[in-house]
Amino acid sequence: MPRIITPSEVANQLNVAESDLAAWRNSGLGPVWLNIEPNTIRYVDTAVHRWVIWQLDHPTPTLHVTRSDEDTTPLQNEQLPDVDSGS
Incomplete structure (x- = not known):
C-alpha cells in the first residue's frame, strides 16, 4: 500500500538536502508532490519511486551554462545526482 511521506523522508531517500527538494518543486522538477x-x-x-526510475531511464541535462559571447555552445551540463552514483 502506498505511503504518504514528508519532504524530509524524500530528501533522505534521494540523499539530497530538503532545500534542494524545495528548489526542485519551485522549478517544476523532482517527484510529484501534494x-x-x-x-x-x-x-x-x-x-517518488516511479520518478527515480524514470530519471535512470531518461538522463537529461538540467542546467546549461553558456558564455555570453556564444549563442548555444554549452560549457557545462549538470544532471541531478543518480540514486546509486554516490553523488
Whole structure:
C-alpha cells in the first residue's frame, strides 16, 4: 500500500538536502508532490519511486551554462545526482 511521506523522508531517500527538494518543486522538477494545506507538502512513496526510475531511464541535462559571447555552445551540463552514483 502506498505511503504518504514528508519532504524530509524524500530528501533522505534521494540523499539530497530538503532545500534542494524545495528548489526542485519551485522549478517544476523532482517527484510529484501534494500540497495538502498551505505549507504542508507531502509525497506518495510510489510516485517518488516511479520518478527515480524514470530519471535512470531518461538522463537529461538540467542546467546549461553558456558564455555570453556564444549563442548555444554549452560549457557545462549538470544532471541531478543518480540514486546509486554516490553523488
